Amino acid sequence: MGRTAVLVDGFNLYHGMKKQRGRRHLWLDHVALASRLRRRDQIVDVRYFTAPVLDDAAAAGRQQTYLEALKAHNPGVLTVVEGRYQRKRMHCHACGTYWISYEEKETDVNIAVALMEIAALPTVDTVLVVSADSDLCPAVRSARRVNPQLTIVPAFPPHRRSGELRALLPSAFTISETKLRQSQLPPVVTDPVTGAKYLRPAYWQ
Structure with missing residues (x-):
């Protein structure tokens, strides 16, 4: 049995799942998913990289x-592991309209740093990287130089691909809808310490 760490690019995965089935699979249990994707391994460390929603109280509450x-x-x-969103003022030169857009910051860097930390402290055999972001390729190359024994496997979200990542790591594969459907959190999650209950948002049904 191997020991596997999992690094989840929340932004990349969220948009892939939304494109595939809308909000149906957003109540996803990443540990359960990793266990299904690496059935023979012990999942010892799962890090979920995301950023707090800005300017939308309802969405921030669901998150x-x-x-x-x-x-x-x-x-x-x-x-x-939280990064941040940055507001950007956009302008259409054709019609003169201004609007606010949002750009996620720090996630790529945070994942790269985590990958290097894991490579430098060889307590795991495999890193499952749930992302199709080719910006991670330099970190993958560095991690492999630091720890040539470390196996790095990209798991692409639905409707997300990276030819560069696949060329670098031919073991890359796409997460199936079946695995996402089978790996949902219970409708009500109870905190074993505080007793607090967390209900799947009705908006995500």
């Missing part, structure tokens, strides 16, 4: 409920 449910359901295994 916070989800993050608390994830941590409560997987104590000691799952860690949430």
Whole structure:
């Protein structure tokens, strides 16, 4: 039995799942998913990389409920690593309209740093990287130089591909809808320490 760490690019995965089935699979248990993707391994460390929603109180509330449910359901295994969103003022030169757009910051860097930390401290055999972001390729190359024995496997979210990552790591594969459907959190998650209950948002049904 191998020991596997999992690095989840939340932004990349979220948009892939939304394109595939809307909000149907957003109540996802990343530890359960990793266990299904690496059935012969012990999942020892799952890190979920995301950023707090800006300027939408309802969406921010759903996100916070989800993050608390994830941590409560997987104590000691799952860690949430937060980056940030940056507001950008956009302008259409053709019509003169201005609007605010949002750009996620720090996630790529946070994943790269985590990958290097894991490579430098060889306590795991495999890293499952749930992302199809080719910006991670330099970190993958560095991690392999630091620890040539470390196996790095990209798991592409639905509707997300990276030819560069696949060329670098031919073991790359796409996560199936079946695995996502089978790896949902319970409709109600109870914190084993505080007793707090977290309900799947009705908006995600």
